[in-house]
Amino acid sequence: MATKREIMNLELTPVEKGAPIHFHNPVIEFYEAVGGEEGMRKLMYDFYDKIYESDIAHFFPQDEAEFHEIRVKNTKFFIQICGGPKVYENEAKGMDLNEFMIRLHDDFSITEKSRIEWLGTMREALADKAQHVDIKLIQDFWDYLEQFSKLTVNSFADGSTYYASYTQAKED
Ligand code: HEM
Numbered sequence: 001m002a003t004k005r006e007i008m009n010l011e012l013t014p015v016e017k018g019a020p021i022h023f024h025n026p027v028i029e030f031y032e033a034v035g036g037e038e039g040m041r042k043l044m045y046d047f048y049d050k051i052y053e054s055d056i057a058h059f060f061p062q063d064e065a066e067f068h069e070i071r072v073k074n075t076k077f078f079i080q081i082c083g084g085p086k087v088y089e090n091e092a093k094g095m096d097l098n099e100f101m102i103r104l105h106d107d108f109s110i111t112e113k114s115r116i117e118w119l120g121t122m123r124e125a126l127a128d129k130a131q132h133v134d135i136k137l138i139q140d141f142w143d144y145l146e147q148f149s150k151l152t153v154n155s156f157a158d159g160s161t162y163y164a165s166y167t168q169a170k171e172d
Contacts (some may be wrong), residue, residue, distance in 0.1 A: 002135035007127040010142045012119055015112050017162050023147035024169035025098075028083030030137040034130055037079055038086075041143045044075040045124035057110055058115045077101065082141070098168060106163065107120065107153040112156075116147050 034040055048071040051057060061067045073091060080088040081097055092100040122145060130138055154161050 002131055002133060002138055004127045004131065005139060007130070008123060010123055010126075010139065010146075012116065012146060014115075015115065015153045016086045017156055017160075017163070021147055021164055021166040023144055023151075023166065026082045026141045026144045030133065030141045031079070031082035031084050033133040033137050035132075037084060039129075040079050040082065040084065041075050043129045044078055044126055045071060046129050047122055048074065050121045050125055051118075051164075052073070052123050054117055056114050056121075058082075059114070071079070081144075096168075101148075101168075102151045106154060108163075109155040110152050111119050114154055115153050119149055140156060 012056065031040065034043060048067070051060060052067065058133070060070060073088070076088040077097070080086050095103075123142075124144075128139060151164055151166055154163055156162060
């Protein structure tokens, strides 16, 4: 169990241009506790509803059907990356899932501000849809998002672009 307050207090550390990033995939216990495929769908659909109302909505397709398609793909990615069935496998075209996802974001100019908005939106979705999950498991899922999202930031305030290097924990 977790309170809304505990979830909203999950920490956000700033991106540092040039700093290597280390992350590990979420433990499967989070996926199980959130309610498997159905629980993940509820969480991610809520996240995408909130994205539609957020300051980064303009990044996403404005056409409702196209937006929904991204929502469905996003849900499949998270089901697989959290240890569930490999429902995103075909999308990644044989690439490592995380590598595929980082490269997919290269097509967008993502700043630290956008990353903070994305994470803030996810934190609200967790606060609304994951209160039945142990805070330690939410923390583990958050650690993945918090670190991994740094790899989607490629545009900096000085006008430069930079694509960070990373290491992924081998036990994944
Ligand atoms: C932990 C960090 C993140 C993860 C795991 C993640 C994951 C995903 C996934 C799974 C998709 C759907 C991919 C598909 O079409 O198959 C997606 C799409 C997208 N993401 Fe992220 N994302 C992250 C951070 C961000 C951030 C910070 C932004 C900032 C704006 C962002 C912007 C987008 C956009 C614009 C799309 C839609 C792409 C399109 O129109 O085809 N993402 N993301």
